[in-house]
Amino acid sequence: MxxxxxxxxxxxxxxxxxxxxxxxxxxxxxxxxxxxxxxxxxxxxxxxxxxxxxxxxxxxxxxxxxxxxxxxxxxxxxxxxxxxxxxxxxxxxxxxxxxxxxxxxxxxxxxxxxxxxxxxxxxxxxxxxxxxxxxxxxxxxxxxxxxxxxxxxxxxxxxxxxxxxxxxxxxxxxxxxxxxxxxxxxxxxxxxxxxxxxxxxxxxxxxxxxxxxxxxxxxxxxxxxxxxxxxxxMGSPAMNMLDGKVVGTGAEARISLFGDQSITVPVPPTVAAGALSEGQSVLLGLRPEAITDTGLADPQARSVTQIEAPVIMTEPTGSDTFVTAELGGKHFTARTRAEVSCQAGDTFRFAFNLDKAVVFDPQSGLRL
Amino acid sequence: MSGAVQETVSGGSAKTARVVIYGLLILLAAIYLLPLYVMLTTSLKSLDEIRGGDMLSLPSSPSIAAWTKAWGEACIGVTCTGIKGYFWNSIKMVVPAVIISTLLGALNGYVLTKWRFPGHKIIFGMMLFACFIPFQAVLIPMARMLGMMGIANTTTGLVFVHVIYGLGFTTLFFRNYYEAFPDELIKAAMMDGAGFFRIFWRILLPTSGPIIVVTVIYQFTNIWNDFLFGVSFSSGGSSPMTVALNNLVASSTGVKEYNVDMAAAVFAALPTLFVYIVAGRYFVRGLMAGAVKG
Amino acid sequence: MTTIEPATASPPRRNFADSLRGWLPKLVLAPSFAVILLFVYGFILWTVYLSFTNSRILPVYKLVGFDAYVRLWSQPNWYMAMKNLAIFGVLYIGICISIGLGLAILMDQRIRAEGILRPIFLYPMALSFVVTGTAWKWFLNPGLGIENTMHNLGWESFKFDWLVNPDMAIYTVVIAGVWQASGFVMAMFLAGLRGIDGEIIKAAQIDGAPLTKIYRRIIIPMLRPVFLSAFIVLAHMAIKSYDLVIALTGGGPGNATELPSTFMYSYTFTRSQMAVGSASAVMMLMGITAIIVPYLYSELREKR
The missing domain is CATH 3.40.50.300 (P-loop containing nucleotide triphosphate hydrolases)
Incomplete structure (x- = not known):
């Protein structure tokens, strides 16, 4: 009412x-x-x-x-x-x-x-x-x-x-x-x-x-x-938008990222059943706090994928550090613990928590 | 206030430059003061001293005889009662004209900034242009109109004329002042339940002190100093001070009493000079606001 | 909580109080605007109309075409008035701006006594033109005024009879006018100077520009708007100027200091040539309109 x-x-x-x-x-x-x-x-x-x-x-x-x-x-x-x-x-x-x-x-x-x-x-x-x-x-x-x-x-x-x-x-x-x-x-x-x-x-x-x-x-x-x-x-720094492609169908479907067939992540639970079809281009939205150092990765998370990427820049805020890294020509921002030491030029192992990832249709801009 | 050009580390030549600057300014100030000085000293001298002596010298035995004569006995036209009647005419003309035109200007400025409606700009533009017309262009019709209304040659008629032709400026002053007054305050008052007049009386007017002072001084000076309307729309005993002064000085009958002329001029200048001395800041602000429009 | 009936698009329900509220501001403004419409614009039209009649001592309303304008432009007096206005206008505006700017620059050199000096330069503006005219008439009096003073000081050959010399009398009007208004022009320029961003000047000083160059190349060009305002104000005052001439010279000697304003007044009210007087008023109005309207238009346009 x-x-x-x-x-x-x-x-x-x-x-x-x-x-x-x-x-x-x-x-x-x-x-x-x-x-x-x-x-x-x-x-x-x-x-x-x-x-x-x-x-x-x-x-x-x-x-x-x-x-x-x-x-x-x-x-x-x-x-x-x-x-x-x-x-x-x-x-x-x-x-x-x-x-x-x-x-x-x-x-x-x-x-x-x-x-x-x-x-x-x-x-x-x-x-x-x-x-x-x-x-x-x-x-x-x-x-x-x-x-x-x-x-x-x-x-x-x-x-x-x-x-x-x-x-x-x-x-x-x-x-x-x-x-x-x-x-x-x-x-x-x-x-x-x-x-x-x-x-x-x-x-x-x-x-x-x-x-x-x-x-x-x-x-x-x-x-x-x-x-x-x-x-x-909403959110600062802004949500990472990673180019992806759907590979496989049904329960086997995964999303390959960074234009690299070898890097694939499972379809996030937020995606409605049957919303994806094989070969479809998607944008995988991942908040910076969902990409962390491996030590911070949520132990409760059901789907964590670890990916290595070269570091471009680090921005310490005191409480934690925002790390910008590059993969497949695309930048993404991760939020790591302040104690983690990494510097521009290092290759760093990131944990991608896909529980909270969202997937968008790049054409319509709508969430799938 | 700091000058536009800041002092920098400078050598000895700067000292000489400053002496020259001060010298020039003091000389110029003396020149600007000279007419006032001459006017005052002449009014305090006797006619003999004026004829025989030097204009710049101080009066040997200062006397206010010329002042009392100018005030109470000098002949203007055929009546020899001095300028006091005309002085009061001016007061009776200035006070109501200033009050009415200021109040109307405040209301107009309020409407034109806070209650805008389509066409407000053209209306303001027309009122603004009215400030600048040469009054010669309305002199003849106004003379006829005052006659028709039965207020020709009266103080009421002059008040009427000065209110009308002062409206443009008073509206301009208040419009520009209220333009800077935050609209959010009006909105807040509206939501608090205050209506058109309540917002004006309770919110706007209490914060209008400075612009009221500026407007009142500007209008007072202008109306007191007016000559054209006075000479056109009044005659004989109903004339304002400036017209009487001109008649006194221009009259060619009898002995020319320069000291009385000057005393009368001082009387005519006194009210506006007084305002200028006590509130010069506002006087200048009014002049500026009247000169730099928009 | 109440259950809500789906409210349909509501019809306009304006009662009397509401519509009054909408009209009130306009009602408040209306009298002033009506008065301006009638007494300014109506009267201007009336005057224009009269200039196309052959009104003499009283208005008549039979149109006779451009007769009054023809007569106006065949009056030697009118030519005198125009010539004098040109002399007076050019000198008055030029000298006032020069002195005003000069004074303002001097005053802007961190003068200690600014608070005393400024009112001295400005006080003539508070005086009535009639007072100014009276004072200067006495000051320039050929027998007893400045001439006499110079003689007393030992300069026996000093001669200053401009006030009674038909060739020079108009210049006395210029002198008195400049005395009255130049302080005000100074105040305008001073306000302009104070409005200039001090950092620009600091930058120029660091660039190594000497003070005179800073003024010539940076400060004075930045004062352009003030020049324009001063010009408008002074031109407007010059065209309207009436009281000063009447009090100082009475338009004389002869017609030596006739100005359009005095011409209009005497032809209308003392010479019973109302149509010619109206025609001259229309000419004055056109002159001022040509100066003021573009200015007002640009000033009002800038703001929304």
Missing amino acids: SFLEIRNLRKKIGNVEVLKGIDIELEKGGFLVLVGPSGCGKSTLLNAIAGLLPLTSGDIVIDGQVVNDLHPSQRDIAMVFQSYALYPNMTVEENIAFALEMRGVPKDERAAAVKVAAKTLQIEHLLTRRPSQLSGGQRQRVAMGRALVRKPRVFLFDEPLSNLDAKLRVEVRAEIKSLHQNTHATIVYVTHDQIEAMTLATKIVVLKEGTVQQIGTPAEIYNLPANLFVADF
Whole structure:
């Protein structure tokens, strides 16, 4: 039973169709993250939900009510903006209370509500300050307080962390997550950062050029990307795409890699039965963490293949080391333990864990 | 503020260069100050001293006799009551004209940046061009129109004229200021439930302090200093200060009292000079905003 | 949670309050725009119309074609006004820009007393042209002004009678005008200089360019937009300039300092030649339009 429903939503700006028929459903208390590269229409979609942009066609339904023609203030939603949009002439307290004031809530009730929200966000000591006297993280919190105090049906977040520095971003991200867990609020959250999407969402929508690429839980999106775009966009470093060819049929079928008949791997369990035919060209998608040094290989994995390849470059991150190697003229990236010593020019033995590998049709880009 | 050219390690010739630069600047400053100095000292001298002495010399026995005469007794046309009536005419004209045109300009700027609709650009362009027309092109119809409306030769008529022909500039000032005001704040206020006027009063106007000061000063200076509208649309006792000053100075009857002329000129200059001295920063900003458009 | 009826594509449900909300901004802007439309553009058309009549002391509305323009261009006074505008315009703009730029460059040499000097150069801009005219009329007074001062200083042969010399009077208007506006031009150039990226100049210094070369080859070319703005502002002021001439020379001696603006005023209001006055106003408008419209167009185009 969905609480927020978006049906066949289309939006034209000028002659350009920015949203090309979006269908999304979100249950009450869900955390929906809209993710995609810039220009994919995710902010347009958020503004449409907020009522800040008129729709070209389609419906937005909140809790059973079609809100298409409702003014933003009547939709019972709150939004946290990228720039926080704090009113510079008001104190933190006045900022948080403004929406209640506009709704004619009596003064003492307003004060009480502000107090509760401020306590939740630990900004009680800032209430008398003005936005210009706050740090980035504090402003962000005030912006959330302003949304929180309204107790809206849906919270909208428009890239709320993009103006924070890296360390603060991780902190506030965790706070948003715990806020969601404690309040059970229904949230729609826009970001271009796939890590934010993975960590926060209960449901991710990947958008590209105004169309939905995939909707699913973070695990689904990450492990079973619907197409090459999603596979490439989610995860960093990006998923390795290895050229392969199907050899053999039925249960005997294997995939030969790197254009080398002698290197073959079994068909990964993610592939639907009968999806492959002999001689078919495929792309084998393998996350860097699925290619490791032999010592790190998952002992539980059912299908591990060891392959030797010359090392091109190593990038230590401290916790582990990303190793780029070459085989058959193609580069791939592996993630090894930091202790493993290998250098550019060495030949290194990699363990390919195929349990989580996915296979794509290079023509359609779809997962098989 | 740091100069565009940074100081670098330099030898002795730089010293001489700096002496020359300072010398030039001080000389030029003296030249720019000279007319004001002459105006002030002349107004404090007696007629005899003016005729017999040197324009640049300090008054031997400074007296404000010319000032009191200019204020209360000097003859403008046939009435000899000084310029005080005209001074107040100017005040009565400037204050409402500045307030009304600033308020309208703020609202216009708000609509033209935050509530855009198709055609907003052409409307703004037309209002902007209105700032620059030579007023000679509207002088005759305006004279007829003021007559038809029954406010010819009144302060009300001048207020009306100054509001209309000041609108372009006030709109320009506020439009450019609000252009930089984040749209997200308007969206946030909208979602908070504030309407058109509420957003204006509660969010935009409280943050408009600097541009209000700039606009008020610009309009005050322009309207106070106006001569063309004053001389065209007023006569006799309803004239503003600048027109009265010109009539006083240009009158050829009787003895030419240079000291009284200069005292009257000082009175005419005083309000705008005062504004310039206390708020020069904003004065310059207004000039710049009025000069560099878009 | 409620079960949801499949909501059909909703029909537009705009009530009165909603449509008012949509119209409110336009309603707020409308009076101002209407006033501008009528009192600026309507009046311009009215003036243009009058210039095709033979209105004299009062407007008449019978069209007589280009008669007023023919008469305008056969007036020696009008030629005088055009000639004076050319002299005044060229000198006023040229000198103001030269002095303004020079002052700005001097002021940009890390001058300690900038805070004192800048207001001194700029204060004339706060004065009314009538005040400026009155002050300079006295300052240049042939008997008692600067001439007398020079005599007292011992320069007996010094003669400065430009104010009453028909050949030279227009130059006094230039002097007073430059005094009033050059400080403002300086402020414009100074703002431009301060806006130049200091690293470019550092790079030039490291490249070994001497200061004069840095100014000639790098800084001044980068100030092009300021030159354009200054030119527009000054040209516009020159064409409109009326008060200064009236206060300083009254258009005289004779018609020696007649400008289009004074011509228009006297033909319309004192000589009862309203049609000719209108025609001259139309000429002024065309002059300013030719300068301002391309400028405004390019300025507005750059921004979206």
